[in-house]
Amino acid sequence: DGGITQSPKYLFRKEGQNVTLSCEQNLNHDAMYWYRQDPGQGLRLIYYSQIVNDFQKGDIAEGYSVSREKKESFPLTVTSAQKNPTAFYLCASSKVAGARDTQYFGPGTRLTVL
Amino acid sequence: GDSVTQMEGPVTLSEEAFLTINCTYTATGYPSLFWYVQYPGEGLQLLLKATKADDKGSNKGFEATYRKETTSFHLEKGSVQVSDSAVYFCALSISNFGNEKLTFGTGTRLTIIP
Numbered sequence: 049d050g051g052i053t054q055s056p057k058y059l060f061r062k063e064g065q066n067v068t069l070s071c072e073q074n075l076n077h078d079a080m081y082w083y084r085q086d087p088g089q090g091l092r093l094i095y096y097s098q099i100v101n102d103f104q105k106g107d108i109a110e111g112y113s114v115s116r117e118k119k120e121s122f123p124l125t126v127t128s129a130q131k132n133p134t135a136f137y138l139c140a141s142s143k144v145a146g147a148r149d150t151q152y153f154g155p156g157t158r159l160t161v162l
Numbered sequence: 163g164d165s166v167t168q169m170e171g172p173v174t175l176s177e178e179a180f181l182t183i184n185c186t187y188t189a190t191g192y193p194s195l196f197w198y199v200q201y202p203g204e205g206l207q208l209l210l211k212a213t214k215a216d217d218k219g220s221n222k223g224f225e226a227t228y229r230k231e232t233t234s235f236h237l238e239k240g241s242v243q244v245s246d247s248a249v250y251f252c253a254l255s256i257s258n259f260g261n262e263k264l265t266f267g268t269g270t271r272l273t274i275i276p
Contacts, residue, residue: 054205081263090166090251090266091206106263138205150196151264153205 051075052154054139059159061133069124069157071139078144080122081151084108085136094137097122098144126159133161164189168252168267175242176275183237183270185226185252193254195219195228195235196264200249209237209250244274 052073061067073080079098083091093106097116111130116122122141126133136158140151169184187193194213198206210219215230224239235252252267 052205088268090268091264092266093263096263140206150208150211153198153207155205 052139052141052152054137054154054157056157057155059157061159061161063161064128066125066127067133067159069126069137069139069159071122071124071154073120073122073139073141073152073154075141075143075152076119077141077152078119079142079149080116081140081142082106082112082114082122082124083138083140085138085156091138094124133159135159164193164254164256164265166252166254166265166267168250168270170270171249172271172273174273174275177244178241179274181237181239181242181246181272183250183252183272185235185237185267187233187235187252187254189233189254189256191256193256195226196253196255197224197226197235197237198251198253198266200251200269202248206251242272242274244276247272247274 055070081096082094085091092108094112095114097103100119103114103116113125138156139154142149142151165188167186196211197209199209200206210221212219212228218227226235226237249269249271251269253264255264
């Protein structure tokens, strides 16, 4: 079955540590996205990538970094510079980066920084 | 900038009741409109979409019509079930010189009581 995999489902880290969240898709989609979800605030875009080896900042990129070395993988690193990293992180992909193209979401990773 | 406003929750209804979740948008161009649903502990799933004015999206008994004159995309279902309990997100997407992204509303939590 095709889909998007995020791992792990739950992640705990100490304050000041960097942490990398995994996102893999086997849908052969060109575009991939990272969102952050906080209670009462909907989803906010962190980074997105339209093609391998290229990515752009979203609305809240500060304190995060990404890479896109392979079409199927788009890992997100939450750095120690992110002031409030505890949140639910969602990865998504779409066939192309078009306004009318549907984004498909993974199951999410809940990050808790202690 | 582009934005989506949806009715505040939580919304609690009895089984077989009629559902309306209001969504209005502000956009500088001609957006595509989406409803996503998030079941507890999971990522988002596309429920329905509409890409131009007067289009009606429908899926699983849910419907929404793209109303350009009122800039609205209200979600409706004639008879809700307990399994419809979830958080519903209205979203828009608009082309902006390659800067493609979804803009989400804050979500409406729906609980259906047997």
